[in-house]
Amino acid sequence: MEINFSQLAAAILVLSLASLTLIICLEKWRAFELYELHRPTWAPAYVCVFCLGFWISFCFLVALFLAFPLDLVSFICPFASASLTRLLYEEIRITGR
Numbered sequence: 001m002e003i004n005f006s007q008l009a010a011a012i013l014v015l016s017l018a019s020l021t022l023i024i025c026l027e028k029w030r031a032f033e034l035y036e037l038h039r040p041t042w043a044p045a046y047v048c049v050f051c052l053g054f055w056i057s058f059c060f061l062v063a064l065f066l067a068f069p070l071d072l073v074s075f076i077c078p079f080a081s082a083s084l085t086r087l088l089y090e091e092i093r094i095t096g097r
Contacts, residue, residue, distance in 0.1 A: 015057040018060055019082075032047045050082050051082075053089075057085070
């Protein structure tokens with residue numbers, strides 16, 4: 001089995017941008033504030049963008065895996081995508097763009 005690194009990098013970039021878009025929409029719709037108000041007592045009091053980016057990317061990848069035939073190697077993408085999502089989110093928060 002041969003791994004195509006350019007396709008893997010493209011998948012990481014697309015997954016991170018898609019999860020970043022969803023995180024920004026959730027923030028705009030004040031879903032994080034609702035979470036902080038109505039969270040269970042055992043849940044953390046803050047929203048971790050890294051964890052949220054990982055789980056959103058993982059869910060997107062599972063949906064793509066069910067729709068299209070993908071290699072199991074592509075399930076490494078959410079790990080890299082989560083860090084890229086957090087980096088881009090922090091950059092957007094700092095610059096305000």
